Amino acid sequence: MRSPKWRGLLREPASAEDLVSRGHGLLGTSPETGGMGCIGCHDWGENKSLGEHGPQLVSIGARLRYDWYVRWMRDPSRILSGTSMPNYFSSAPPDKAAATINVLWAAFEQGDKLPTPVGFDLKAGPAGSERRPTPTDEAIVMRVDMPEASPAPIAVGMPGGVSYCFDTVSCRVRYAWRGEFLDASPTVLRKTEPGTKWSSVATILGEIFYRSDNFPLWVGTFDAVPECDYRGYRIIDGYPEFHYRLDGVDVHERIEGAPDGKTFARRFRLPDIQQPMWFVIEEPAGVGVTSTLGPARGGRLDIPQSRDVEFTVTVGIEGVER
Amino acid sequence: MKRLLGLLVLAAFASISLAQVPASSYRVENVATPRGIAPEVSAVTFGKDGLLYATFRQGYIYAYNPKSGQWRRFASGLHLPLGIIAGEEGVFFVAQIPELTRVADTDGDGEADVYEAISDDWGMSGNYHEFVGGPIRDAEGNFYIGLGVSSPNAEPRLPIRGELTDRGRIAKNPVKGNVNTIRFYSPTSYRGCVVKISASGKFSPFACGVRQPNGLGFDAQGEIFAADNQGGWVGTSPLHHITEGAFHGHPASLNWDP
Numbered sequence: 201m202r203s204p205k206w207r208g209l210l211r212e213p214a215s216a217e218d219l220v221s222r223g224h225g226l227l228g229t230s231p232e233t234g235g236m237g238c239i240g241c242h243d244w245g246e247n248k249s250l251g252e253h254g255p256q257l258v259s260i261g262a263r264l265r266y267d268w269y270v271r272w273m274r275d276p277s278r279i280l281s282g283t284s285m286p287n288y289f290s291s292a293p294p295d296k297a298a299a300t301i302n303v304l305w306a307a308f309e310q311g312d313k314l315p316t317p318v319g320f321d322l323k324a325g326p327a328g329s330e331r332r333p334t335p336t337d338e339a340i341v342m343r344v345d346m347p348e349a350s351p352a353p354i355a356v357g358m359p360g361g362v363s364y365c366f367d368t369v370s371c372r373v374r375y376a377w378r379g380e381f382l383d384a385s386p387t388v389l390r391k392t393e394p395g396t397k398w399s400s401v402a403t404i405l406g407e408i409f410y411r412s413d414n415f416p417l418w419v420g421t422f423d424a425v426p427e428c429d430y431r432g433y434r435i436i437d438g439y440p441e442f443h444y445r446l447d448g449v450d451v452h453e454r455i456e457g458a459p460d461g462k463t464f465a466r467r468f469r470l471p472d473i474q475q476p477m478w479f480v481i482e483e484p485a486g487v488g489v490t491s492t493l494g495p496a497r498g499g500r501l502d503i504p505q506s507r508d509v510e511f512t513v514t515v516g517i518e519g520v521e522r
Numbered sequence: 523m524k525r526l527l528g529l530l531v532l533a534a535f536a537s538i539s540l541a542q543v544p545a546s547s548y549r550v551e552n553v554a555t556p557r558g559i560a561p562e563v564s565a566v567t568f569g570k571d572g573l574l575y576a577t578f579r580q581g582y583i584y585a586y587n588p589k590s591g592q593w594r595r596f597a598s599g600l601h602l603p604l605g606i607i608a609g610e611e612g613v614f615f616v617a618q619i620p621e622l623t624r625v626a627d628t629d630g631d632g633e634a635d636v637y638e639a640i641s642d643d644w645g646m647s648g649n650y651h652e653f654v655g656g657p658i659r660d661a662e663g664n665f666y667i668g669l670g671v672s673s674p675n676a677e678p679r680l681p682i683r684g685e686l687t688d689r690g691r692i693a694k695n696p697v698k699g700n701v702n703t704i705r706f707y708s709p710t711s712y713r714g715c716v717v718k719i720s721a722s723g724k725f726s727p728f729a730c731g732v733r734q735p736n737g738l739g740f741d742a743q744g745e746i747f748a749a750d751n752q753g754g755w756v757g758t759s760p761l762h763h764i765t766e767g768a769f770h771g772h773p774a775s776l777n778w779d780p
Contacts, residue, residue: 330580343601350681351648352620369683399648399676432638
């Protein structure tokens with residue numbers, strides 16, 4: 201330990217309890233204490249940072265000289281070009297910057313005697329945050345890494361509480377769930393699970409009630425799954441309508457969740473069908489499917505060869521009125 | 523969480539003669555980022571409407587009105603957008619992790635309603651490092667983007683997109699006999715290449731041998747340059763002059779040598 205007397209030559213002593221307390225508040229993420237979110241990138245003792253991994257903070261006070269620390273804080277890139285440490289004081293008046301830097305130092309001087317900064321328990325996004333959005337009157341479309349899907353899926357959360365995963369690689373709904381939408385924190389904060397190091401997926405906040413393992417729409421033949429070409433989506437009345445081509449046939453599919461959160465309707469629109477097409481119904485345990493195409497024959501719905509064909513397939517929990 | 527102030531630096535270039543004092547040729551402004559959005563600005567451009575459009579890591583595009591100082595949301599739900607260029611009014615071309623996308627406001631309400639896939643004809647293995655650099659667009663309307671290679675810290679997460687190979691992933695040390703993983707690899711199609719996408723969406727590899735080309739640009743003659751990122755096999759960040767068919771030195775993309 202260096203002598204406080206020596207440090208006193210360089211600055212006013214920062215030993216007052218309120219300085220420590222204020223510094224503690226700045227290190228964390230709480231808006232009430234003006235948290236600067238240092239722990240977003242730095243570990244504090246055993247507590248792992250929320251995202252990037254900058255140097256351990258708990259030992260800063262013991263490890264750094266005060267004057268070097270001040271120069272670092274005032275302009276990190278002057279000392280280490282290309283550092284990811286932000287310059288928090290580039291537009292602050294010098295006296296204000298110096299005061300904040302001293303307050304933080306007061307906390308750093310406490311080392312492991314300082315209570316753990318607030319915010320390490322916030323790894324999950326708070327409901328309604330950008331990482332954990334809540335659908336209100338419109339669907340939320342979010343392209344994010346998802347479980348049980350290719351790396352290019354689209355998560356859609358709908359009013360009423362039904363959400364689904366549309367996979368752009370296979371042009372189909374992979375699964376749907378009921379409850380809350382999702383928490384993208386693992387992908388944002390790169391939370392790592394064994395075997396998925398640096399390759400994380402969002403957390404689904406509900407119960408998956410529908411899974412589809414097969415492609416539902418067939419074109420011309422049952423010998424081969426049609427080649428799919430995802431073309432994008434547009435938002436119509438608050439819900440996305442996907443556009444894809446199956447063996448060159450344009451398909452538009454808009455999915456709407458029921459307000460009771462128990463069914464969702466897949467509304468298909470095919471501008472021009474010149475060959476036989478079928479929709480193959482999959483009814484996993486506990487799921488019921490109805491359609492506007494009339495009764496299914498052998499699990500298949502015949503799609504009329506025509507222009508401007510529209511039909512709806514409604515998927516829901518078995519026994520629910522659709 | 524208290525909003526951290528992320529700062530955008532705006533450089534407004536005036537057309538000046540060399541005789542003028544350089545200090546008057548631009549000004550620097552600090553712009554606070556939108557409230558409630560993590561200040562992770564990933565790309566900026568000016569739209570035809572004179573507003574500044576910024577993409578944010580968590581999938582947003584916000585428009586900033588320099589006159590009023592107000593931000594408003596233009597688009598959301600993008601998967602790590604890292605590049606944006608402006609088209610006609612209300613239209614932007616965005617490089618997001620899975621796709622080159624035309625994002626458009628077609629009903630004029632100031633918010634995008636169309637997210638059209640111009641191309642997604644390259645591979646993805648679910649690896650966090652598969653960033654996409656660019657886009658840039660030449661005089662003929664062709665787009666160019668750069669496809670980053672995959673980090674050795676993750677294996678492909680099935681099902682992947684594109685063709686899958688394990689070439690270049692593991693190697694046996696001929697002396698010690700042990701098997702080890704190789705730093706930064708290209709498990710799926712065209713990772714480690716700069717690719718060309720025509721205005722109609724036709725995809726073709728253009729040049730390979732890059733690692734993580736974060737920034738692409740043209741010089742005054744229309745030649746393409748890419749700033750590559752230091753890391754496995756790349757000792758320090760080079761600026762590559764990208765020419766059609768060239769190989770720029772990083773071995774991972776040799777899997778997809780066109």
